[in-house]
Amino acid sequence: MSAPLLDVEDLRVAFRSEGRSLAAVDGVSFRLARGETLGIVGESGSGKSLTALAILGLLPVGGVDTGGRISLDGRRLDGLAEAEMQRLRGNVMSMIFQEPATALNPVFTVGEQIAEVYRQHRGVSRREAMARALEMLKLVGIPSPERRLRDYPHQMSGGMRQRVMISIALACEPKLLIADEPTTALDVTIQAQVLDLLRELKARLGLSVILITHSLGVVAEFVDRVAVMYAGRIVEEAPTAELFSRPLHPYTKALLASIPPIDEEIATLQSIPGTVPPLSDMPVGCRFHPRCPAATNACRLNPPLLLPVQPDHRVACFLVSPAGAS
Amino acid sequence: MSTPLVEVSDLRKSFAVRKSLGFGWLGGPAAQVKAVDGVSFDIDNAETLGLVGESGCGKTTVGRLLLRLIEPGSGSIRIGGESLSALDSSALRRFRRTAQIVFQDPFGSLDPRMTIGRSIEEPMKIHALFDRAGRRARAAELLEMVGLSPSYAGRYPHEFSGGQRQRIGIARALSSAPQFVVCDEVVSALDVSVQAQIVNLLKDLQHKLGVSYLFIAHDLSVVRQIAARVVVMYLGKLVEIGPTAALYRSPRHPYTKALLAAVPRAMPGYVRRAPPLVGDIPSPIDPPSGCRFRTRCPIATPLCAEREPPLRELADRQLVACHHAA
DSSP, rough: OOOOOOEEEEEEEEETTTTTEEEEEEEEEEOOOOOOOEEEEEEETTTTHHHHHTTTTTTTTTEEEEEEEEEEEEEEEEEEEEEHHHHTTTTEEEEEEEOOOHSOTTTTTTHHHHHHHHHHHHHOOHHHHHHHHHHHHHHHSSSSSHHHTOOOOSSSSSHOOOOHHHHHHHOOOEEEEEEEEETTTSSSSHHHHHHHHHHHHHHHHOOOEEEESSOOHHHHHSSEEEEEETTTTTEEEEEHHHHSSSSSHHHHHHHHHOOOOOOOOOOSSOOOOSSSGGGGGOSSSSGGGOTTTTHHHHHHHHHHOOOEETTTTTEHHHOOOOOOOO | OOOOOOEEEEEEEEEEEEEOOOHHHHHHEEEEEEEEEEEEEEOOOTTTEEOOOOOOOSSHHHHHHHHTTSSSSSSEEEEEEGGGGOOHHHHHHHHHHHHEEEEEEEESOOOOOOHHHHHHHHHHTTTTTTOOHHHHHHHHHHHHTTTOOOOGGGGGGSSSOOHEEEEEHHHHHHTTTTTEEEETTTTTSSOHHHHHHHHHHHHHHHHHHHHHHEEOOOOOOHHHHOOOOOEEEEEEEEEEEEHHHHHHHHSSSSHHHHHHHHSSOOOOOOOOSOOOOOSOOOTTTTTOOOSTTTOOOOOHHHHHHHHOOOOOEEEEEEEESSSOOO
């Protein structure tokens, strides 16, 4: 097996509050192979977006403690100086966000914004950079790209703006693209277009992608492997088909069961009782135990480790026997 | 057959906007956006009518018009046999007792300085229902009814999670014992496991109280779970209406087909039944002639540009506005 493109080991992101350190991401480890698409799925407060921001070195500076190791292409990212990170961001790794309207600068044309990132990293002339911007707008399927180059973000629809964001993110041909809820703010027919575009570009450019989403539908359609996060920890990780057909963690099971099906009416939808615990009041032991129908005493004492039940299926639950155990 | 609770006939509403010249602050000549353009439907007693469509289709405007939160351009709305346009201010106040709304963002719609008990009592106070003790008792009863402890009455909105706040919003809407409630994207901001709780609650309350809902949403899977019939809108027009199961099983309008096909399924390996629609939703300021969907329609012909398609009944109670649908 070749070395993974991205290797995240025991990542921790904690906020300092009133003398306490509250871990919003608590010991997250995963790998991303070259050309692979990993979905990180979870509800609000699961720590999925913070995980992405930590990888990109975009966490706020004050009041945040981070720990763990992050390696991209064999190179350690944690502890790199901000200037070094700036050289990598938008170049070797890029990110697209949920809301392209706020991620784009309203006072520059979209052409200028795509050209800017290319010039920064490649040191090419303004004209060359603008030519690259045009090429990118064509690549992401924006109609009449020559004209659109001179548009300001507000003149474009949400779907078009997200295509522009993708152009900016991919202009320097990064190896890693992190997409944080890239289609959540879009209408469903536009979402389908953007997902198709991302899929096509991924194949064409040999990208490795981390897709962060709350939508299990988007995950099922788009990713090779899924990591399910709950309250700052990965609770289960498996190839997509395996996770949907054989979920093992009680949280994954409950989450899948709560999806309203589109082809039938369920008299009473399954829901998960209670709510995600607030950061200031995380339960000891397994963080899901207060909402778990199967919780035992062991669950209240220590956090379960993420252990393999099969070589590529890992679960953090005391009630699931790991591989090799009988 | 009894008279429907809500009767909407040929409802129209235009808004004046300034056409952008490409510089946001320099307004061009005023233009009219036909936000709702000739929409008709009924809602029965204790029925839920789903209203779906993408951005700019006019679904939120329809909801506001039905409560006379905004004045219609033309057309008629009758609720409980009474014509809304005929109501003078005191009659309108009486009407508001019987028709209520729950919004997407329960935090934005609750006064942060008011205890939730007072927020729930407010509509009863306005409509002079019960004495003080009676109102307090009813607020406690309502909290219980939406699955919250009556002991929460003295707490403030910020102390609650999103799902709990939505329950509070529902309790407040129900406090004046309305017959009709507009639910405008009430679960869109919630996590999937919490969404299920709210959908179950709304269905449960309908059984108990016989209230009718107009359930406005962009999530077709959620609408499938709660609506008996569904209206599909596109750019201010009603394009299809029908019983939910039939409409989802055999959508007739090409837009309804595309909309349903675009919903990502939580089924790895699922192959979409139709390729995504090409292009963006046209600007409602300058909608296409004839059928407004024709610019994105896979089966459009010259006829569609010339003539607006009338609504035709193609199956039992399933009406479609398309020249070519069969």
